[in-house]
Amino acid sequence: MGPPGTGKTLLAKAVAGEANVPFFSLAGSDFVEMFVGVGASRVRGLFADAQKNAPCIIFIDEIDAIGKSRDTRYGGGNDEREQTLNQLLSEMDGFDSAKGILILAATNRPEILDKALLRPGRFDRRVIVEKPDLKGREDTLKVHSKNVKLDETVDLKEIALATSGAVGSDLANMVNEAAINAVKNKRELVSQKDLFDAVEVVLMGKEKKDRIMSKQERKIVSYHEIGHALIMALQKNSEPVQKITIIPRTMGALGYVMQIPEEEKYLKSEAELRDELVSFLGGRAAEEIVFDTVTTGASNDIERATGIARRMVTMYGMSKKIGLVALETIESEYLDRTSRLICSEAKEAEIDAEVQRMLKDSYKKAKKLLKENRELMDKLAAHLLEKETITGKEFMKIFREYYGEDYKKSSDPADDDDSDDSDDSGNNGKSSGSDGSSSGSSGSSGIFDLRENSDHTDSDDDGSSGSSGSSGSLGSSDSSDSSGSSDDGDSSDSSEDSGEKKKSNFEVIV
Numbered sequence: 001m002g003p004p005g006t007g008k009t010l011l012a013k014a015v016a017g018e019a020n021v022p023f024f025s026l027a028g029s030d031f032v033e034m035f036v037g038v039g040a041s042r043v044r045g046l047f048a049d050a051q052k053n054a055p056c057i058i059f060i061d062e063i064d065a066i067g068k069s070r071d072t073r074y075g076g077g078n079d080e081r082e083q084t085l086n087q088l089l090s091e092m093d094g095f096d097s098a099k100g101i102l103i104l105a106a107t108n109r110p111e112i113l114d115k116a117l118l119r120p121g122r123f124d125r126r127v128i129v130e131k132p133d134l135k136g137r138e139d140t141l142k143v144h145s146k147n148v149k150l151d152e153t154v155d156l157k158e159i160a161l162a163t164s165g166a167v168g169s170d171l172a173n174m175v176n177e178a179a180i181n182a183v184k185n186k187r188e189l190v191s192q193k194d195l196f197d198a199v200e201v202v203l204m205g206k207e208k209k210d211r212i213m214s215k216q217e218r219k220i221v222s223y224h225e226i227g228h229a230l231i232m233a234l235q236k237n238s239e240p241v242q243k244i245t246i247i248p249r250t251m252g253a254l255g256y257v258m259q260i261p262e263e264e265k266y267l268k269s270e271a272e273l274r275d276e277l278v279s280f281l282g283g284r285a286a287e288e289i290v291f292d293t294v295t296t297g298a299s300n301d302i303e304r305a306t307g308i309a310r311r312m313v314t315m316y317g318m319s320k321k322i323g324l325v326a327l328e329t330i331e332s333e334y335l336d337r338t339s340r341l342i343c344s345e346a347k348e349a350e351i352d353a354e355v356q357r358m359l360k361d362s363y364k365k366a367k368k369l370l371k372e373n374r375e376l377m378d379k380l381a382a383h384l385l386e387k388e389t390i391t392g393k394e395f396m397k398i399f400r401e402y403y404g405e406d407y408k409k410s411s412d413p414a415d416d417d418d419s420d421d422s423d424d425s426g427n428n429g430k431s432s433g434s435d436g437s438s439s440g441s442s443g444s445s446g447i448f449d450l451r452e453n454s455d456h457t458d459s460d461d462d463g464s465s466g467s468s469g470s471s472g473s474l475g476s477s478d479s480s481d482s483s484g485s486s487d488d489g490d491s492s493d494s495s496e497d498s499g500e501k502k503k504s505n506f507e508v509i510v
């Protein structure tokens with residue numbers, strides 16, 4: 001079991017290859033038909049064939065299609081599926097264990113499987129196929145780039161670091177895109193830049209250079225992106241900025257800021273999450289400060305910031321007001337990680353109020369930080385407007401020229417939301433305490449760090465809105481939350497993190 005794209009089916013095939021026995025492979029949906037009884041007879045047929053060819057391996061992909069719990073909560077109660085499932089259960093009990101039939105099955109929704117399927121004697125051993133970690137991604141990239149000619153600039157580890165949350169199929173896709181790009185430019189070898197560009201193409205779509213935007217709009221996008229980036233640079237717990245661009249992308253972004261973490265992380269501290277909230281709202285804050293008006297561009301920022309704040313309140317126990325209580329539970333671990341409230345309606349209203357307060361405080365802090373650095377922000381935005389894309393190094397060069405080399409990031413975050421007073425007007429606010437504690441784990445774990453501010457203007461093509469949705473789906477932002485919960489710091493957590501990173505770091509302004 002594991003998230004989509006992690007190679008469960010490949011693994012089963014590899015097992016069959018190694019074992020050197022006949023391999024019967026079927027998808028769960030193959031059994032499901034409109035007519036009652038067909039699925040059950042297929043199960044009987046399958047097992048009859050397998051008995052004849054024993055020793056052999058039977059592999060049922062997406063077993064949740066037939067193995068769904070008979071509990072009606074998960075949409076059970078379908079006659080045909082139940083009969084099929086019953087047949088499968090009885091076949092699994094009935095076959096001759098001396099014959100050497102091994103049954104494998106794959107699913108990304110283990111939580112909905114019928115308990116009877118999972119009891120000892122049936123599918124009782126579980127192999128969890130997680131999203132790859134840093135080393136795993138590097139190795140996967142090595143495998144996929146085996147037949148691709150790479151030049152000497154390529155550093156796969158760096159790419160692996162930038163693709164946290166990506167699964168094997170994403171990585172294969174990225175290597176492929178990089179190779180296509182090299183060929184397009186009539187080069188024999190793939191460079192590191194090709195690979196980085198491919199990462200962005202997979203995440204954000206291709207550059208849309210032919211889109212003509214008005215000067216005013218480009219200026220707004222520049223300020224919006226610089227708003228995010230500057231706040232990241234000013235805050236202690238943000239990952240470094242890798243790239244800022246205002247070249248629109250086909251998946252709807254009008255611009256974005258990409259962060260790359262310094263190292264892979266499995267936990268996020270409260271201070272990091274709070275800093276993230278402020279960074280998310282930085283785009284909108286910059287628009288308001290400079291243009292005295294706001295645009296639709298920040299919708300995705302707001303959505304994601306709200307998601308983080310909400311999880312902090314309902315799942316991580318990071319709100320002093322609400323306290324250490326679980327108010328939400330994750331429903332599908334490996335898919336979209338949708339969650340369900342498990343509290344009273346009265347509490348729900350409290351949650352909403354608390355989330356609202358946290359966001360309001362974060363926005364205030366974002367505005368304060370940007371107002372204090374207005375001159376620098378103007379300088380950076382003008383530079384971005386002229387160059388369209390700047391690297392993190394260029395950005396930091398201007399930043400350091402302005403502040404001097406020894407600039408210390410503000411350690412005073414106003415973020416401690418726990419305290420009811422919203423903004424810490426003074427840098428030395430009590431918040432410092434909270435920051436200090438978390439300081440050890442500096443840096444948000446954003447992995448795919450394009451922070452998405454998908455701001456879409458309605459006038460924009462629908463694609464944009466779609467894109468923002470899709471980005472969400474890429475990694476569940478929730479994953480970040482999970483990181484918070486993961487005291488055990490195990491593999492499971494890591495996966496969640498990665499998912500989150502993927503989503504969280506993308507800033508797309510549509």
Ligand code: ZN
Nearest residue numbers: 283301452453
């Ligand atoms: Zn934004």
